[in-house]
Structure formats: structure tokens, C-alpha cells
Amino acid sequence: MNDDLYKPFLMSIETARDEAPDVRTFRLRFAQEGDRAQFFQRYRVGMFGLYGVPGEGESTFCVASPPTRTDHIECTFRKVGRVTQALQDLEVGQSLTFRGPYGNHFPIDSWKGRDLLFIAGGIALPPMRSVIWNILDRRAEFGKVAVVYGARTTADLVYKHELAEWAARPDMTLVTTVDPGGQTPDWKGKVGFVPAVLKELAPSAKNCVAVLCGPPIMIKLTLPVLAALGFAPKDIYTTLENRMKCGVGKCGRCNVGSVYVCKDGPVFTLDELSRLPAGDM
């Protein structure tokens, strides 16, 4: 493995798109072809990286694009602090640093032939989006695909143009919702919290894998709905976040009990998650 561990790849910003207030997506190209090849040799969907601006620092986000699209990577992030502010101050054509891919990945090969249910809230769609596109890029290998996505308000929905694309596809089902009071007059989707919308939808748990990502409150209220629908803990996947610095299991910061989110995660089944101490999250 990489011996000069903290030496990053050099990336240039090909496109920048504002998704929602303070939320932006970058499409990035590797400055060196060798770096790109090295990255895609190891990248599997669900892995994350550290994106940085020299002089400001690094910040951890998932890779929001799938391994099936190998000429670029994408990341989507919200401006919350010093580094994300500096990243958003960058313009198309400018460079940033990238270290990765790190962590474990969604075992999508084990999902072949199964139905898939994706549930996401707000800014948590990006880690899900890479899996959804990975699945769609290999569509024939999987069963039914359904996506339930909600945000606080219409403005907070990310990847709006992709949502329109997904809604138009005959080979998947998309249900979008906003919290009560969050809808604009022209909103055509559902109004209601994600757990409630999911309950109403009542998808079948038979031969189905659920992938779930969202704010803690949404997860907390969605899990009982999935349980009631008959989903087994080993068939529910999520991706965790934690404060990170090195990304490679050495700085001692990201563990939840005996599990290192950067090495044993960030992808976990509910089964694995229930064994982690809630008091360390």
C-alpha cells in the first residue's frame, strides 16, 4: 500500500454545480493518469476520501460517483466550516488535493438478483447516489429498484436534475417528499416525513436489500418501519460518518467502541451497527 501515506493526488475541478443552499457538487479530474488508474483499481462504491485545500486542511466526504464511470470522480458537500468554505471558494479549473479511496464498500455483488430499496434524507443522498448509479449502470444484474428521498424543503433536495431523470426511468421507482411546510407551490411530490412516506409505500421485504442514509432522527424513526415491513438487520445497510483526520486507522479519532469507521466502515449492516456502543456515537 501507499508508503508516503499523506501525499495526496492532485485533482482539478472540471465542473461545479450548486445543489442546494450551501451544498455544491464538484466533478474532479485526476491531474495524473497514473493516479486515476491507481484510484480506480481500488475504488468500490461506498468508499470515501479526504478532499483538501493546501493551507486550509482536508475534509472527509464519500465519493459521490460510481466506479463504473472511470474518467472522473464527484463529491457533494455542504459548507460548514473552514475547509468546506475554502473548497467552495475554489473555481472551475482550480486544483485541490485528494486522498483515497479509503474504507470498506457496499457488497453490491452479493445483491445480484435482489430487489433494492434506497432511503435517503437531505444531504445524505450523495453516498447513496453513488450506489444508485452503480446499480443503474449494471441494471440487468439486479431486481426492482426503488428510491425514497426526502428533504426538509424543496430547496434542500440535492441532485434535482437527476431526480427528474430517475423519475422518468421505467426501470426504477422514485418517491420524493418534503417535510410538511417545506413544499413550494409547484411541488408535485409527496409531503411528509420519510419514515411516514415509507410506511405508506409499504415495499416488500422479500428478497430485498434496504440501504439507508440520513440524519440520526430519520434513521431512528425509519428503522422500526423497516422492521415492521420484515426487513432483517443483516439486509439493512447504512453508511456512518465520524470526525476523521487520517482516514487510514492511525489517528485514533473515528472509532465507535472497537470499530474504526475509516477501516471497518463506513458501510455497516444494521446487524453490525447494533453491536456498536450507542454511547460512543
Next chain:
Amino acid sequence: MKTIETSRLTDLAQALSAAGYRVVAPVAEGGVVRLREWTKGLEIALEAVPVNSMKDFLFPRSEVVARFALQEEGGFTPATNERSTPKTVVLGARPCDAAALPALDAVFNWDYRDGAYNARREAVTIMSLACAKADEHCFCTSVGGAPDGIAGADAILRPADGGKRLVFEPLTEKGRALIPAAAGTLAEGTAATQTPVAPPRRFDPEAVGRWLAANFDSPFWKEASLACLGCGACAYACPVCHCFDLQDESDRRECRRLRNWDSCGFGLFTLHASGHNPRPDQSARWRQRVTHKFSIYPQRFKTLACTGCGRCSRLCQAGMAIAETCQRIEALGR
């Protein structure tokens, strides 16, 4: 047997220095014994465990891990980051320091190999000095160590003849490689090595580990952590603690990405940008410290993250004594 008079240890240091080694040794400065780069004229102080550990020389307090040249018109390019790894001998390390090395080797090579650490590790030779006595803070014997333990050491000096002589014993290739340089200062002969006075065993780390794995939410931590004021003195003095922060610093010409020591005891250590903190109080942070050393680390790497050197309790003004915490935990488990 190869021996040296204890009072002539500086001759050995000088001989190694002349042979091209950077010599690191314990030196007394202003009443404090500190492991530092030795230069001719300095006395080697053997009377106390140094306040700092050997970790300083393998995993420095602050290290540049990536460098970037900054352009005037904005933007940057990656720049070469030279590493300096002089051939070094640590002369007079304690066995509890040397014993930390297998634990550090494990984490710094966990799937991803930390090149900077490994380069320094390769370049360093550890010559331990077996302890003749222990103080009330030492507890090496509780964690699988001993005052004359050899784990992690390349050579060891054992007190003999009432402390007047030291018997030199090489333990590894690196230790043997010292002999040509050291030969002029070592005498052939016999000496009676002393049986060190070992600290009494205070707890069973496996029992502690079992309790920790099963009692994460115990109210024990609230009261046990009350005295802790959340500084980093224990973590920084500890030969095994290795938590770090990555920080960028720049001037007009260059940016340096630094790796700096950090501590799980600090309030901001796990703080998310959102404001959420998984370890919001000192109770959770003290729990993390003890659990990491006695449960998480051994589960992962089959070695404790503590060598019983006692620096943490010796230095803690608030009296947080990890050995005492372990004793109390073991009692709870019974």
C-alpha cells in the same frame, strides 16, 4: 560477557557518536530527566524514568507529511518532502519504552504502511537499560512487562556488581551491529547481574479487558473521571499513545501539511463540524482512553496499548492513575 563501568557510560555514547550514530540518552536538565540528543559533555542520567518517551524520536511532536509550493497568482503544486532519518541509537531507554514499539509498529502498519514512521524505526537501534528499582507509579509487571524486559529492544544493559557495572547483551542484528563501534569501551569479563526489584502485580489486564468489553455504559466512568481536567499530559508522555491531528500551515511560498500530536482527552477531539460530539464530556473521554488501551487495541492487535511505565500517573496533577482505575475495574468484575 561484555561489560562497562556505569560511570563510563558517556564513553560508550562518545564511541557510538564517533561511529556515526546520533545518540539519544536521558539527560538531567533543571531537575528534570529528559531523553534528548546527547552531545559530548552531557552527563547521562539514570536515576529516574525520563519525562518523555522514545516516541519523540519515531513519531515526532510535529512532522511535515506533505509539502506544496504556492503560486503567486493562486494555486499550488506538490513539492518534495524530504525526510531526515539519521542512524540513531537510544542509549538507556527503559524496558517499558522499548516494549511500546511492537504496539506502535502494529498501528503504523495496519494495512497502510506509514513510511515516515517505518523509516525512523528502521534507522533506530534501542539499547535498553534494565531498571534496578521501581517507584510507586511503575506497573510494568501488571501488563506483561518486567524491569529487565527485552520486548522491542535491540540490546540491553543490565546493572551488575551492585550497580557499578553494566552487562551489555545484544538481542538482535541491530544490537550486534553496535559491537564494532562499542568494542573499545566494553570490557570482557564477568559480573553478577542484579535481580531487579519488580513492582508488585496490581491487576490482571485480561480481566480488565473483559469488563470493559461488557460494560460500556457503566456509571463507573462518571465518578472515576471527575478529577480529570482534560489536558494532554498523559497522552503526550505515554510511549504508546499515537493519536494525531493533521493541520495545514502556510506562508506566501509554501504550505506544509503537518501531523501534530493530539489527545483523545481534549474536548474537541471528536467534535463534528455540525456541533455534535460523540464524546461530549470527560467521562466519555476517560472511558475511551482506558478502553482503547485495555480492550480495543488488544482486540485488534493482540497487544495492550500500555507498558506500565507510569509516566501518566507520575505526571498527572489531578491524580488520574490508570493502574488504579484498572484495579477498581477488576474489583468490579469480580
Next chain:
Amino acid sequence: MLAALRDAAKKLLDEKRAVLVIGYADRAGRPALFASKPEDCGRLVYDASCRQNLAAYLGKPEVRARMPVAIVAPPAVLRSIVVLTAESQVATGQVLALAVDQDSFLGTFDAAAAAELLRAKYPALGPAPDLLERVQGLSKKSAAERAAFWAEEFTKCTRCYACRAACPGCYCTRCIVEKNAPQWVSTAALGHGNYTWNVMRAFHQSGRCTLCGACEAACPQGLPLMTLNALLDREALEEFDARPGYDPQAKPFIGSWDAQDDHSYMR
């Protein structure tokens, strides 16, 4: 003396005038003892080897949640309690001092009464003779020699912040070194960052430091922090007549301006 101290502490808990008593434990190093049950007070001790300033615990949320708190307080700690009161960090009645000195237990005092006691019994507390000698010795050196002295000392600093943790005057919920937009002080334990940290902390304590010595006692590297603090204490006293810890209503030294202040340095 100990009997009187222990009885007084026990009485406070019995009468529920305090929820928690913080004193010194009869163990090597004299770590803090937290007594919430009257019978625990029997273990309180006080002697010259007690070096922690227990008022530092007033910054801990877990302690604040158990107010009123009674603290075993030698004169320097009494001053700290008065300073914290003057700076509105503790409300009247939330902290009681179990005042002690090397010979005797002096009684139980709130901040105002503690200030009166100090004015009556210890009106001119300053650096102990050996500390004074250190300050005077350094003052005799040239500016370049002094700068070199401190630069050398601060190479030993590891930025463990034991000094900050030990000091009751360091109660900022977010210390300046913990702010990153901008990063005011380098967090690397090297030359310029170490210099800035230590000198800055001393300046932030000037006119507020009660010379308790807890920071120097806490420093694992043996840095002569009190020399710096005592130097600034002398400046604050000589230039601004600042005597921290004698008046629970005193205006904060660094934080207040007076028309009578010497402004000749402004040119």
C-alpha cells in the same frame, strides 16, 4: 487543624449548604478529593505538598451541576475564587471557601468574606522569595538574553495544555488555540507556536493571576511558568496597581479602561 477543616466540611454537607466538597486527598501528590457524603470529609487533608488549585474545577460542567460547591482554599485559591466572582464566572453563594493556611483552618467564607479575610490577614500577597529571586535574576539579563532563555525553554513545551487545565483563570469554553477560522496560534509543538502560546497565556493571566503555582506544578516538562507569570504580576502591580483577588467587585484588569491610565505610549 485537620479536625476543624473536616468538621466544617462535614457540617456544610449535613446542612446542605454545599452539595459537593472539593479538597485534597491523603494520597501522594495530593490529588483532588470529591466529597458528596458527610463521612467522606474525614479523608480531607491539607499541607505544603498540596499544589493543585482546586478552583480550576469550577470550570467543569460536572462540578457546576453540583453547586453550591465548597473548596478547600489556601490564600492563593481564596484569591482565585474572588477573581472568578469579580469576573462573573461564579454567582454569589455558589462557591464557599474552606479557608486554610499552613497552620490553621480559618473558617468558611463566601467570596465577599474571603476578600475581607485576605485584606485583613494577607494584604500584600506576592511571589515567594525563591520565585522573586528567579524574576530578579532574569530581569538583570539583557533583552536578547531573556528572549534566548525563553526560546530555549519553550522548545520543551509539548502543548499538552496541562497549564491551562490547572488554571482557574483559564475557563474559556473554546480556547484561542482551539479556534481555526483563523488559526490564531500554530498547534504544532514547535518554536514560534510554543512561544506564542506560553507568552499569550501569561498575558491573558496578567492582573488576574493569583500566583498559586498550579500551572508550573502541572507542567510535565518543568517549564518555569511562574517566572513569566510573576514578571507580569509585578508589571500589573507597579504600572496599574492591580491586586487580583482582593475585591469581588473589582473591574477586570485587562478588560477595563480608565481615563487615569497612562497613555503616554500612544504617540
